[in-house]
Amino acid sequence: MSATGSSNPEYVNARVRARRGALYDDEDYRKLVRMGPAEIARFMEESTYEEEINALGARFSGVDLVEFALNRSLAKQFNDILDWAGGRLYDLIARYLRKFDAWNVKTVIRGIYADTPREEVETDLIRAGEFDDRLVERLLEATTIEEVVDRLSGTIYGPPLRTAYEDYEESGVLVPLENAVDRAFYENLLTGLVTNEATEQYREFLYAEIDFRNARNALRLARSGANIDPSEYYIDGGRLFSASELSQLASSPEELVTRIRESTYGDRLSAALTDLDRADSLIGFERALEAALLEYSESLGHVFPLSVSPIISYILAKEREVENIRAIARGREAGLSEDEIEEELVIL
């Protein structure tokens, strides 16, 4: 469907509830952690991933088969949701799923930049966003970055990419283009969002998404020691920091951590913030942010069962499942121990 027509949360929620039941549970993860990549592919073939594994089995094997099947399943599931949804509900879901459009735009641009063959770029796309196949095909056919920018002119990425293209021409690096794409996605999460009682929680979740992104980027900048103004990387729309506050806080990671600790997210992230003080790696903190977002989304599903919230909660759970299975398969391939892999998984 599309943004036209009437909103149909009851129908979509009913379909999503059935899909949610098919997600892997703790017992499945316990089994997966003990399997090798080939066994994982076999296990997936016997579950909801059968179609994807069979379709890709002739082209890929081992962990690559697992990863591409996961991406294809993710795309199929989210496309189904967008197909089912109509009216305002479509708009609410598409806001979040545009992150895959952003991913695809960046993948196409990187492909052109690095002279990667079209087939390889196409394999790396995750067609789970709002772009239709025709637009994706047109992007894949583009031979220059300027053509990609032109072909995106009717989307939310068009105007910011046009501005960033000048910077790209000057610097020769993709950073301005990639940042413009991601910024367009994040800043459009909340633009024009009409909130009522049913969508209030969804809005809270989107705030958290932006705040967490700002917090992790500020910490990355602070820890990198690079002489960069953090406000350049600030995403508007969050509630935790303003651009000027972030600029001040980024020079002192301790103050930044204190600020997060004292915020509404403090309780959820308390343990991770304590670890962050001790460790020199941000990975644990990022994992904690992901877990906090997932927890947030879990709670979304229970308050208004017939709103967009349970659907977003399912989308996040599905994303997390894909990430967990991929982590297990890649971890096993790299020879990581079961404990190390389990530590990386985010399971509620």
Next chain:
Amino acid sequence: MAEDVKPTRKNLMEIEDRIELSERGHDTLEQKRDGLIMEFMDILDQAQDVRSGLSDDYERAQHKINMARAMEGDVAVRGAAAALKEYPEITTQSKNIMGVVVPQIESSRVKKSIDQRGYGLLGSSARIDEAADAYEELLESIILAAEVETAMKKMLHEIETTKRRVNALEFKVLPDLYEGQEYIEQKLEEQEREEIFRMKKIKAKKEEEEKEAKEADKAAAKEPGTATAD
């Protein structure tokens, strides 16, 4: 060998000059060899440290990239890697250690700040940053290892060459020269002895002839009266 040399005084003087030069060269080369070995030992210690650091850096980088591939996906890691076309720049200069020219490798643009890696900051994660960081450090270690290990190999080659030269001088050139000198000296002494003997012989013969001539003169002086009476 020594028999090939003509036993002349000129050749002896030439051999003596060559012996002097060879002995001086032998001493110098011995000093050079010892000096090179000392320098080599220093470089060896450094190379061992660099090697062990390189091994640790490799393990670390491999672990970080495995974690990034596991958590972000291979596609995301490949994508981030494809976002940069610029290669690090490496320039080589040379320095001289006891006559051995060893390379000095300078690298630039290996370690990059977070905004110079090509991929956007807003949509990436600390896992990719840390994998990129670890690989930049690994690359720096590889460049350092290349410099130290090339210097070590060149030093080793030079030590081998110097050692061969010292040995050649000590066990071949100098003994041959000494032998040649001894041969010529013996031959010259022999020639001298022969000359003295010949001279003595000539002298004796001359004296004999003189004596005979004197006796003949004396005999001739006694004969004239007999001849008159006839």
